[in-house]
Amino acid sequence: MSANLPLRERRIDIFFAVVFSVFTITSLIADLMPTLGFDFSRPSDNFILNSNYWYAHDTDPLFMDPPVWMRIVTGLSALVYMPFYLVLVYALVRGRNWIQLPAVIYATMISTITGIIVFGVEFFGEPQWQTPNPVKFLSFNLPYVLLPLLLLVRMRKPEPFTRRF
Template sequence: MDRRLPGPRPPARGLRRRRDRLRARAARLRLRQARLRRRLSGRRAAHHPEGARLPLYHRERHGHLRGRGLHGGAAGKAPAERRVIPLGERPRDWLFVIAFSFFAFSSAFSDAVVARGVPLAPDSPSFWARANWWYASGTDPVLLQAPIGLKVQVAISAFVFGPFYLLLVYAFVAGRDWIRMPAIVYVSAMTYGMVLLFGAEFLGDLPPTNVPKFLAFNLPYLVVPLLLGYRMRSPRPFS
């Protein structure tokens, strides 16, 4: 007795017809795709006869699209240079020019006296030592004692921030965008230093005796840097 399994039966007529229709449809789709490819290649050759079969980046590099747009049109104009907005058209920037000019003046004279260790006294031969004593005698007793931490902060204000204030004034007047990153670094350092100063003053053993006067002299050194940080929010603040 033959126990071999029977072979696959031939497909029914309906299945054969469906298979033939699918094959014919696939052949028509392939033919249509070939026609579309030929049509597109012909259009590309009409626009760029020298580099029709080259990749786009290759044609751009070797000049096949030079003087034309992406689709063979007129060449686009080169991007115009940014116009620096003059200070006369930036009236709010006068606040920074005036503030940083005053800060530079204060750093060069008032802060430098404390940083050099000149005694603050009403009969001092130094005018700026007497001026600092007038401010500190009824307002800021910590400044009269001038601990080492305060001297370091004042020295940074006098010999680091002082010259930088002049650079800020120049950048605002001339409209120099490169000042943005140095200004952001200054804002971070100044904000950190002023927070430390206010904490040491108000939470220390010798708090200010005249708070309004103390804030009038010191709060601008926190407010103006914060305003500067907001002013530098744009990548090109002056153009």
């Protein structure tokens, strides 16, 4: 078993640690609100609710009045992915190889649930919802699918922290 490279030599892991730290915050702000049933269908004085209103109104109409299945998806993000992000950031910074399998499972789940189900319904499904503005929708949401897939590529080899990307 080889020694892991120091973090300063694993710049891609610094990038991933920053990105997934931000994902922790966005899961808390954006995904917890619809999961708990907060109403953000109109502007609010509350910063978090107003942020969700702004996003939903301008970018993602389905998010404004989510059906039960969408609340399950946001619940996964808020209650499962968010704690995982904290563990992932720790493992990336400390170079813990045990994160490899959980990271692969996470990336597979995210790409399946968000990439296929959510994007599919948003663009091709349920006619009762207004189709989102594709440019805004993809610019906000594509990183949440692409970056986990890049993490999957990062974690593809045994002992991922022993070599540069």
